[in-house]
Amino acid sequence: MLAFISRVQKIANPPSSAVQPKEKTALKFGCLDAANIVPGALVIPAKSHPDAKAYGGAIGYQDMINDPEVDVIYNPLPNGLHFEWTMKALKGGKHVLLEKPAANTEDEARQIFTLAEKKGLVVLEASYYRFPSIQRVKAILDSKELGPTKTITAALSAPEGTSKPDDIRWKYELGGGSMMDPGSYTVNVLNYLASPNKPKSVLTASAEPYSSATEHKQIDKNYFWNDSSFPKLKATVRCEGGSIEIFNFLMPHYYHYITVSPKGKRSRTEKAYKFGDGSKGEDWCISLSTGGITRSPRNSTT
Numbered sequence: 001m002l003a004f005i006s007r008v009q010k011i012a013n014p015p016s017s018a019v020q021p022k023e024k025t026a027l028k029f030g031c032l033d034a035a036n037i038v039p040g041a042l043v044i045p046a047k048s049h050p051d052a053k054a055y056g057g058a059i060g061y062q063d064m065i066n067d068p069e070v071d072v073i074y075n076p077l078p079n080g081l082h083f084e085w086t087m088k089a090l091k092g093g094k095h096v097l098l099e100k101p102a103a104n105t106e107d108e109a110r111q112i113f114t115l116a117e118k119k120g121l122v123v124l125e126a127s128y129y130r131f132p133s134i135q136r137v138k139a140i141l142d143s144k145e146l147g148p149t150k151t152i153t154a155a156l157s158a159p160e161g162t163s164k165p166d167d168i169r170w171k172y173e174l175g176g177g178s179m180m181d182p183g184s185y186t187v188n189v190l191n192y193l194a195s196p197n198k199p200k201s202v203l204t205a206s207a208e209p210y211s212s213a214t215e216h217k218q219i220d221k222n223y224f225w226n227d228s229s230f231p232k233l234k235a236t237v238r239c240e241g242g243s244i245e246i247f248n249f250l251m252p253h254y255y256h257y258i259t260v261s262p263k264g265k266r267s268r269t270e271k272a273y274k275f276g277d278g279s280k281g282e283d284w285c286i287s288l289s290t291g292g293i294t295r296s297p298r299n300s301t302t
């Protein structure tokens with residue numbers, strides 16, 4: 001328990017030893033808003049750079065996009081505004097770090113990534129759950145140790161009260177709804193663990209029609225906010241030769257374990273990394289989030 005508390009504290013206050021010498025090619029981020037996610041995602045990590053600057057005041061979103069000093073736009077707006085402002089940022093020649101879920105519809109997502117490709121810009125969806133732990137699960141599946149995959153299940157829900165009644169997650173006009181928040185992770189993890197194959201069939205599926213936002217809210221609540229005091233954070237894959245389960249695929253850097261149970265053999269428990277073993281999780285995440293982006297000459301992509 002003490003180790004867990006100390007880990008939570010360290011994650012919230014990254015040690016200064018994490019400071020890297022500033023590279024000339026360091027990217028400058030412009031953040032479209034001061035959402036709750038912003039300190040953890042950008043402000044605290046940027047503070048570890050001695051010469052990081054925070055901009056504030058009445059600068060409008062479009063002014064920030066137009067600012068030639070900015071290389072990358074971070075879009076942490078409510079889901080329903082992701083598409084509009086990501087398209088504007090791309091049109092303005094900026095790379096985009098885009099909060100999940102990237103867009104409200106498949107068509108919007110296609111438009112975003114088509115425009116990014118056309119302009120030679122990077123759009124990265126901030127789906128940070130793809131830390132090495134879920135990759136370890138995938139590697140075990142790909143190794144065929146457990147044989148072909150038969151079924152995959154994923155569950156993610158938080159104790160009731162975790163999000164306030166006026167939270168953007170409940171506002172459908174802003175792209176709220178449970179499938180747009182925890183559901184974006186469960187669908188993502190199912191697809192990732194099934195890849196490169198597509199599931200052959202859906203074993204169970206049910207739809208609950210609703211006629212009003214209030215009814216929709218109740219349905220969302222039943223599925224994704226549970227009445228236990230403990231969150232659900234599990235993915236399980238059953239294969240012909242055994243099964244594998246990961247606890248806390250969402251935030252493995254806090255705590256996770258992977259249980260591998262080959263048929264007829266003893267189960268084993270693995271961890272993709274241990275906290276304090278050189279921040280492997282964070283290193284991986286950083287290398288991914290900057291991969292492929294180098295600072296381009298000003299306005300060369302507009």
Ligand SMILES: NC(=O)C1=CN([C@@H]2O[C@H](COP(=O)(O)OP(=O)(O)OC[C@H]3O[C@@H](n4cnc5c(N)ncnc54)[C@H](OP(=O)(O)O)[C@@H]3O)[C@@H](O)[C@H]2O)C=CC1
Pocket residue numbers: 033034035036037038076077078079081099100101126127128167168174181
């Ligand atoms: N990758 C991850 O792990 C996580 C991602 N997220 C994602 O980040 C995004 C932001 O989530 P969260 O930080 O909880 O959001 P908040 O509710 O804290 O912030 C939303 C921000 O959007 C601004 N905003 C602009 N227009 C509107 C509008 N019309 N209505 C309401 N707000 C508006 C608000 O600005 P103002 O204050 O000026 O009104 C506010 O700063 C979401 O897309 C969410 O899915 C969230 C948590 C974790």
Ligand SMILES: O=C1OC[C@@H](O)[C@H](O)[C@H]1O
Pocket residue numbers: 100181182
């Ligand atoms: O993306 C997210 O991940 C963590 C959750 O607590 C949060 O509601 C969600 O937006």
